[in-house]
Amino acid sequence: MPVRTVLGTRALNRATLARQLLLDRSDLPVLDAVAHLGGLQAQEPQEPYLGLWSRLRAFEPAALSGLLTGRQVVRTHLMRRTVHLVTSDDALAWRARHEAMLRQRVLGVYRRELEGINLGELAAAGRALMADGEPRTMTELARALAARWPAPGPRALGEMVISALVPMAQLPPRGLWRTKAGVRNVLLASWLGREVADLPADSSDPVGQALLRRYLAAYGPAASADLRAWCGLAGLPAAVAAAREELVSFRDERGRELLDLPDAPRPDPDTPAPVRFLPAFDNAILGYHDRGRIIDDDHRGLSVAGERVVLVDGRAAATWRVEAGTVTVTPLGRLSRADRTAVAEQGREVALFLSDNESDGVRVATSSE
Template sequence: MTVLDARALNRATLARQHLLERAAVSPCDAVAHLAGLQAQEPQAPFIGLWSRLDPFDPAALDTLLTDRRVARLHLMRRTVHLVTAGDALAWRLRHGALLRQRLLGVYRAELTDIDLDALAVEAAELFAAGEPSMPDVGRTLAERYPDAGHRALGEAAITEVPVVQTPPRGLFGTTAGARYALLATWLGTEPHLLSGRVDAELVRRYLAAYGPAASADLRAWCGLAGLPAAVAAVRDELVSFRDERGRELLDLPDAPRPDPDTPAPVRFLPAFDNAVLGYDDRSRIIDDAHRLLSVAGKRFVLLDGRVAATWTVAGGVLVVEPLRRFTRADRSAVTEEGRALAGFLPDVERGRVRVASSRT
């Protein structure tokens, strides 16, 4: 069985993620291909698509959201994702057990004596009456469940009831609190649960955007249990490899696997980008020494396809903090791409980029 080293896997990931070359596809098609974009930070999808598409007009993504062709909701790993309307309807109920499990992992003590199914009925009435915030719902439910905290009740409501975050939350350059509407009302139809078909399609979609990958990588990306049966159901459609650890990697036969020596341009990623978080073994794109940064909300800079720096915006300046020593050519390439991003971001003065001193 062919062994794929970390560099080969890196180039495959970059190609699938539209990070090796910017793609000339619509934002809607990109969101669909990527099986959703991490949107825990409301502006993250815009940065993610800016780094992946040419051209990319943020107004086009705004229109998709206001026209309800994409939706923001809690899905994979109980984090907010921006997905197409069709994927929201197909995937939300499949993630219900995961969402409840992770809710109880945090709030079990406060919710132990509460019938969550009954709470969901009451919460759905509140969401149907308007577009309340989570704190609003939590405070209202506290009148019925005084022994639980407002936060726990609000979290339970948005977990147990299929809801979406509504605009202006998630529009480009805006700052707005999260308000919620019923998924079925917002998208005009009820979500559906076809578990076996959904799971098989999830496997195919994941491999198209993240493969070659192991079953453990698939599980880490979505957080769902019960996927081995889906993998087995589509295995005859797939090809197999091994990584340097000896793990079996599965892939779609015709998916791109570029030459490992293919040059990789500098790319800026938003916080929690799935190009990094979408794997159990993230060594194809980030060193183990920096792995915890991927769940700490850091924004990354890819250099030669790997995480080499973090970046932030401070005082109208895009600031890059290297995680290793940069050569003069590295600093030049990062600065050039940073200036392009600075021209895109509304909170950065055009062209203002500072690359800090390299770490030894």
């Protein structure tokens, strides 16, 4: 596969916006949009609604809530050991491939507490406790396990079982539109009525290949390090090697090799990009190791701090929040008059969406505030 053109930051930005449905809003059904995006990060339960509103025309929150209660999408620990909203099919197909990473990430936090604990026995005990199908909070499950393993403390036990050892789903009403509810867990297979797929005994890593193609469709062109940053897996080298002949290759301005699907959209760098309001922890930013295509290095910390950002000309140019029903935008630098007007117009649309058309209040602060 010959190495091809160098893609500049602006070219990568426009490709990202197109793949992320942020260049033009899409008419995709909600389920198809969740699948295309490879899921949405969802530890903040209402944020996926904002993410889909920014990407889909005529998005109705009830459609996503209906998919959750209808068990077509599910909230579960997956990529990067964070809670993601993914299609049920993807949750079942991808969960086993993520398990080793999930274990290692929990051990990275609780290794000392879990030292000497047989994780196989802990997993079996967790499954046995959940086998009755009754939803349980992490605290309830951890206290039951602590009767057998008192030393680690309930937090370490609960985190290991729920987010790593035993595939779980977080049940509605958690994650429903405008609903506040605690986390109640149930076995993923029990909730979905289907078993988690076993990993194929294939050294080419077919599940990894599927992840690679899905990632490139929604995030490419991208480097192996970007793929790793999105899913938390170790770069999927066997999958990349097996799929390499089907892919095209570019370089970025730093000289990194970028892989891509041959027919995926790579718009002209001068394609106009509309203002977009992103939710907290949006994967359009977090889904890369090199986030420079969409956010300046000086502001990189915003993406992991839970700040909602506003894209102007495709780049993070402001943060936003809701205060007393008003959308307040704080620019990260100077905005032109035209940009401020466009931000205010889109902010009014956000306010109307969040208030069921009861308020269109928006305030764009000056960059010095």
